[in-house]
Amino acid sequence: MTLKVPSFASIEAEFNTYVGAIAYATMVTVDAKGRPRTRVLIPIWENVDGTPLGWLATYKTPVKAAHIAGNPHTNFSYWTQGNNSVAIDAVAEWADAPDVKSHVWRLYKKTSPRGAGYDLGNFWRSPEDPQLHVLRLTPWRIQVIRGMDLRSRIWQAPPAA
Template sequence: MADLATTAPAFIEIAHRIVWATAATVDPSGGPRTRILHPVWEWDGERLTGWVATSPLSPKARHLEHEARMSITYWDPSHDTCTTDCRAVWELGEDERAAGWQRFTDAPEPVGYDPRIIPGWTGPEAPSFGILRLEPTRIRVQPASLMLGQGGELHTWRAA
């Protein structure tokens, strides 16, 4: 099993190159539900944290009330993949939402964007705007070269 200091940067390299991820939640009746999300990931040398600008009024929010965990997977046509299972925590305070908004406007392309492109998101105070913090409990990074028998390294990390 790889350590987080090796796994997190490898994860971010693939995730920020691919940008769009498939995110899975569990609805209150136990059914799996997926959607496409656009997380921004930060590695501070000790902790990997994901951030999602999303609506606290969405079906996803209701699913997370029931089960506050998500699985996030990135894939590209070359077959580079990375997945993280996360604890999901809403950041809905005024300061948290403002910081989250800024995080997306300041992030480098291709992950950075102006949240105003989403209908109804006029600013961080918009009722339909929220920030979801993702705290990984498991990360797996598998480069395509490994799948194709060309070398490479599988990185897997689990929280203690």
């Protein structure tokens, strides 16, 4: 049974529990011909004024950059044995302002080890490292499924004004 919920708060605790325990998400983008490409990454999520917002510290590879430029819609899928899962449909955009990179650096530091101990310092020297890029992930739909009974709850962002 699938239930649409009125607010992110209705699923936030379960979302945080599953995402925190699973940590690794499969990210899907599509190329110019509509062919999907997946990669396993560790995005982080925060609640901003009652709305989920995600961030992904990443390398700006030519493939990822081309996919996001051609179609910024992406999906993140979390799954674990027992079938607890989270599916996040989001719009991705590069957000490389120095203050954003510093904020994201702090968020990763604060959320680890929940984020699988993902220390950005293992990949980049500092938030100022030119190789560090950040994707801002604005979810428009999140589905949380509890594996034991396949209860499904869906949050959707309100339509843009």
